[in-house]
Amino acid sequence: MSGQPPLLELVELVRHFPVRNAFGRRTGWIRAVDGVSLAVYPGETIGLVGESGCGKSTLGKTVMGIHAPTAGDIRFAGREIGRLPPRQRRAIARDLQYVYQDPGASLDPRWKVLHSLHEPLKIHTRLSHAEREQQVRAILAAVGLPDAHLDHYPHELSGGQQRRVGLARILTLRPRMVILDEPTSGLDVSVQASVLKLVRALQETFALTYVFISHDLAVVRAMCARIAVMYLGKLVEVGDTALVFEAPRHPYTRSLLAAVPRIGGRRVTLDFALEGEPPNPRDVPSGCRFRTRCPLVQDRCAAEEPPLREVDGRRVACHFA
Amino acid sequence: MTELLSVRGLRVDFVTDGGVAQVLDGINLDVGPGEVVGLVGESGCGKTTLARAILGILPAGAARVRGGEVRFRGADLLRQDPAVVNARVRGKAITFIPQDPSTSFSPLFPVQTQIMDLMKWKSPRAGDGGASWPLWRYPRGRYRADREAVLETLRAVQIPEPARALRRLPHEFSGGQRQRLMIAMALLPQPDLIIADEPTTALDVTIQAQILRLLRELVKARGVSVLFTTHDLGTAHEICDRVVVMYAGQEMEAAPTDAFFARPAHPYTRRLLASVPRSDGEIRDIPGDVPSLVAPPPGCRFHPRCDHATPECQARPALRALAPDHGVRCHHPVDGPVGAGA
Numbered sequence: 001m002s003g004q005p006p007l008l009e010l011v012e013l014v015r016h017f018p019v020r021n022a023f024g025r026r027t028g029w030i031r032a033v034d035g036v037s038l039a040v041y042p043g044e045t046i047g048l049v050g051e052s053g054c055g056k057s058t059l060g061k062t063v064m065g066i067h068a069p070t071a072g073d074i075r076f077a078g079r080e081i082g083r084l085p086p087r088q089r090r091a092i093a094r095d096l097q098y099v100y101q102d103p104g105a106s107l108d109p110r111w112k113v114l115h116s117l118h119e120p121l122k123i124h125t126r127l128s129h130a131e132r133e134q135q136v137r138a139i140l141a142a143v144g145l146p147d148a149h150l151d152h153y154p155h156e157l158s159g160g161q162q163r164r165v166g167l168a169r170i171l172t173l174r175p176r177m178v179i180l181d182e183p184t185s186g187l188d189v190s191v192q193a194s195v196l197k198l199v200r201a202l203q204e205t206f207a208l209t210y211v212f213i214s215h216d217l218a219v220v221r222a223m224c225a226r227i228a229v230m231y232l233g234k235l236v237e238v239g240d241t242a243l244v245f246e247a248p249r250h251p252y253t254r255s256l257l258a259a260v261p262r263i264g265g266r267r268v269t270l271d272f273a274l275e276g277e278p279p280n281p282r283d284v285p286s287g288c289r290f291r292t293r294c295p296l297v298q299d300r301c302a303a304e305e306p307p308l309r310e311v312d313g314r315r316v317a318c319h320f321a
Numbered sequence: 322m323t324e325l326l327s328v329r330g331l332r333v334d335f336v337t338d339g340g341v342a343q344v345l346d347g348i349n350l351d352v353g354p355g356e357v358v359g360l361v362g363e364s365g366c367g368k369t370t371l372a373r374a375i376l377g378i379l380p381a382g383a384a385r386v387r388g389g390e391v392r393f394r395g396a397d398l399l400r401q402d403p404a405v406v407n408a409r410v411r412g413k414a415i416t417f418i419p420q421d422p423s424t425s426f427s428p429l430f431p432v433q434t435q436i437m438d439l440m441k442w443k444s445p446r447a448g449d450g451g452a453s454w455p456l457w458r459y460p461r462g463r464y465r466a467d468r469e470a471v472l473e474t475l476r477a478v479q480i481p482e483p484a485r486a487l488r489r490l491p492h493e494f495s496g497g498q499r500q501r502l503m504i505a506m507a508l509l510p511q512p513d514l515i516i517a518d519e520p521t522t523a524l525d526v527t528i529q530a531q532i533l534r535l536l537r538e539l540v541k542a543r544g545v546s547v548l549f550t551t552h553d554l555g556t557a558h559e560i561c562d563r564v565v566v567m568y569a570g571q572e573m574e575a576a577p578t579d580a581f582f583a584r585p586a587h588p589y590t591r592r593l594l595a596s597v598p599r600s601d602g603e604i605r606d607i608p609g610d611v612p613s614l615v616a617p618p619p620g621c622r623f624h625p626r627c628d629h630a631t632p633e634c635q636a637r638p639a640l641r642a643l644a645p646d647h648g649v650r651c652h653h654p655v656d657g658p659v660g661a662g663a
Contacts (some may be wrong), residue, residue: 021619026440039341049527051528052525052527053525075445082512158610159364187594188364188552189552189553189593189597190363190592190593190596190606190607191363191606192596192598193596193598193604193605194606194607195606196598196604197606198606200604215525216527217526218555218597218598219598221598221600221602222598222599222600222602222603222604223598223602245600253378255526255527256526258530259526259527259529259530260526260555260559261553261555261556261559262555262558263554263555263582263594263597264558264583265560265584267558267559268530268559269530269533269534269560270534270561271528272527272531272534274527274531275531276529277495277497277498277528
């Protein structure tokens with residue numbers, strides 16, 4: 001894995017959103033993504049975890065080109081794509097696809113599944129109708145839906161089936177990399193299990209690279225070989241999933257892992273200690289962003305922002321890791 | 322143990338465009354005094370309908386109660402005078418914590434107005450009829466006592482600076498704080514039973530852990546029973562004394578939490594537990610789909626997806642007690658710890 005050049009490389013990627021008052025004057029910045037460097041290698045599944053508002057979806061959307069980066073580089077297959085003119089950027093869209101959190105809402109309610117599946121091929125390829133039809137049916141079989149579903153409208157499908165259609169829709173273009181934004185949130189465990197199985201099978205069939213955005217640590221642990229933990233726009237810990245889950249080094253990762261209920265074990269709420277809620281991303285604390293909730297906090301944390309440094313086989317942003 | 326709430330053979334139908342859906346099919350459920358009972362099941366299995374049936378807030382046009390009873394402190398709520406239920410039970414002896422606290426507050430009024438409106442009618446110091454005539458009257462003395470109680474409860478749910486917090490609008494609170502306010506509002510009428518409908522689904526794990534801990538501490542200290550519906554098995558494990566699992570409108574198994582997770586006997590419970598993602602990365606799903614409630618399979622509704630199904634399963638199995646407090650409704654209960662095959 002490490003011998004190959006990364007398929008996607010983020011270098012100090014920044015995305016800020018202006019905050020405006022009622023008169024349209026800028027009163028501050030939301031620092032949603034604030035200097036993230038990350039490499040994703042071909043064929044791997046990397047998990048991006050963090051609580052809501054930590055910037056994980058913004059990061060995914062900035063990579064996709066939905067938001068323009070404020071600063072920093074996005075390199076896809078060795079090429080900088082963050083500042084390409086729209087026409088050239090669009091050519092990349094075939095290789096780099098994004099699966100939305102709620103595929104039911106991203107399917108047109110007035111289009112039959114057939115129509116939704118044809119659309120990306122119409123836009124990005126010059127295939128004839130018959131060729132498109134053939135490809136659509138092949139993909140539909142790959143995601144485990146019967147042909148009869150082609151004539152259904154989105155509201156006639158269950159949540160799990162809608163997600164399958166969402167996956168089929170991006171796979172018709174044969175992308176190289178897929179960003180999955182909370183692919184199983186809102187699903188029941190048994191449906192979630194079948195969607196995850198499918199996601200994994202598709203990776204093998206189509207040689208995909210996944211960025212798996214999720215707040216569900218149990219799912220990330222089952223699906224991803226590597227994990228990146230985000231807090232308020234910054235990465236705090238990046239490393240092999242097994243290693244990070246076994247012995248988390250950043251205090252935030254530790255609290256996050258401690259908060260996950262473990263069936264059959266001791267109740268985690270009995271000794272869960274993390275107080276408070278994440279601060280507003282409009283005014284992030286100086287120095288280390290986690291210091292307002294951190295159990296290990298010292299004076300140095302307010303003065304100096306800890307860089308991501310190599311500790312014990314993974315990268316951690318903490319002075320005391 | 323004398324039960325606080327006991328639901329027996331409850332059947333509820335919904336009239337839909339596609340026909341009559343049998344959403345609850347002879348449900349039995351018990352909640353003892355001071356007990357936290359988890360009601361677990363996948364979406365569409367009828368947990369919310371059951372919660373609403375107990376509260377008596379089923380949608381009047383669509384839902385029909387076909388049979389069964391909901392006994393609360395010995396009296397059948399379904400057959401009592403609705404006015405009496407409204408004055409003495411709903412919102413007073415039984416309160417509710419909703420799934421989504423952001424839509425349960427009016428965005429236009431400060432939190433204080435909304436909590437005091439609740440107290441005006443449902444405060445334990447109000448008589449059985451709620452507010453007295455004229456309706457806009459809120460006796461001074463009772464207002465002061467109620468306000469003190471509100472401040473004290475807000476302190477108990479760890480809202481910082483409660484007096485200032487009361488003057489704020491709902492959007493000025495974070496999701497976790499709003500859920501704390503909801504818990505406070507559920508505790509204020511000093512109920513015997515709180516029905517909590519997936520109260521932590523919308524929250525992050527660290528906030529969820531804080532809220533679950535708080536809720537459990539508060540209800541245990543006050544001796545309040547809780548019926549906690551959730552689709553998240555981990556959450557159920559965290560907070561419940563006893564767990565009841567539902568599938569497609571039928572209850573499948575009821576057991577104390579430890580036994581439920583360690584030695585589940587119903588094939589559905591076992592498959593449900595097996596579908597939780599595991600640390601070794603193995604993922605197991607349940608083949609097949611949840612049946613339509615308009616034309617459900619006869620007998621045990623899980624039998625079309627069950628590995629152990631026999632022709633016998635066409636008839637609804639009777640309740641079988643495996644241990645005191647551990648009952649299963651299955652013709653072929655499985656013995657042995659979880660993981661030894663479903």
